[in-house]
Amino acid sequence: MDKVVRMSSEKGVVIFSKSSCCMSYAVQVLFQDLGVHPTVHEIDKDPDCREIEKALMRLGCSTPVPAVFVGGKLVGSTNEVMSMHLSGSLVPLVKPFQANLC
């Protein structure tokens, strides 16, 4: 779906979420802790919510939300993000997108 491709290709960390989804919020908090400001798309507020959900599932997400893209590439859902972080491979991935806090 073009819309999904366009949105996911945005620079940095992109999270597809829903306003009611607390797990998506948790993932958002994690990236913020890592010094990244993710772009959050709350798809339940989008009129094309259903199509976006289907497109995300087709791309390989186990659940439509949260769906995390870094630098245009799909990382996955909560499981994948947590695994990557514990293995130490998430920080290098988002390093280019970390905001300079100083």
Added chain:
Amino acid sequence: MNSASTHFVPTSRVGIYEPLHQFGMWGETFKNNIGNGGSMNTPNHILIPNNQKLDNTNLSEDTSHGTPHMFDQEASTSRHPDKIQRRLAQNREAARKSRLRKKAYVQQLETSRLKLIQLEQELDRARQQGFYVGNGIDTSSLGFSETMNPGIAAFEMEYGHWIEEQNKQICELRTVLHGHVTDVELRSQVENAMKHYFELFRMKSAAAKADVFFVMSGMWRTSAERFFLWIGGFRPSDLLKVLLPHFDVMTDQQVLDVCNLRQSCQQAEDALSQGMEKLQHTLAECVARGGLGEGNYIPQVNSAMERLEALVSFVNQADHLRHETLQQMHRILTTRQAARGLLALGEYFQRLRALSSSWATRHREPT
């Protein structure tokens, strides 16, 4: 001649007529006296009430002969002593069988009593080792019994077995680490221990589907373990902090890796905790929506039900974190270090369970 009536003396009344066989002897005398209108003998008086209480089944031969006559007792005694004897023998046999049945019943009771004592001892032993014994038998619990939910009842039983297996594995690890074993043998022990923890996460996931509140409450764990509860279990970063000093000599790289792992764990835990807080807020908002005090709140309850589904995903995610922490430690450490780490972890949990047990029984100790 006297009618051939047979009056049988019921067993219970034999005692009164103890010397019944004597009637046979006396029967002749009575017969002689009857004809002579002789005075009634004492035994006759005793017999009279007995005639009125005769068992109907014994009167089959009497009906054609009219009402029983008191003299007929002696007559039947003298004419059919063997019938009396047979009836006595039957009574003795019945009494013997009754005594045997009673003996068997008492033996059954004794066996059951012994079994009960045995079971109570097992329970005590299990409690001492810090198992949480559910099903409402455990008096130190809050009377919390989830056995109405079959998924939870199954989990509680499985968890009991899991603890048994855990204790066995800890003993094996201890033995193996004190001896000289090959790395191969050690590796299989480590693999088994890891698989055992993964099995627990699988069990918890199934239980969370059955009743997420049960898993979240930690009621299936002992009280001291519950003190450290975070989303249905232990905080992985806390456990890493506890275990770090207990490893064998580690390389600098290993120390760095473990510290990084602990920090990542903490960040992941914080993220999940904040997600949980948001869930609490949205749930509270959802439940309190509309006029509080109106008295009708079915729609609020229904929409809150939908929100609660998210709790299951948090429990699963927390266990996923625990799973990944174990995996990473396995990757960072050597086989021997991992074995030692798993032993330390296992014994840490055992100590917490023992603490729970001691605490629960402290008031019973005489001071």
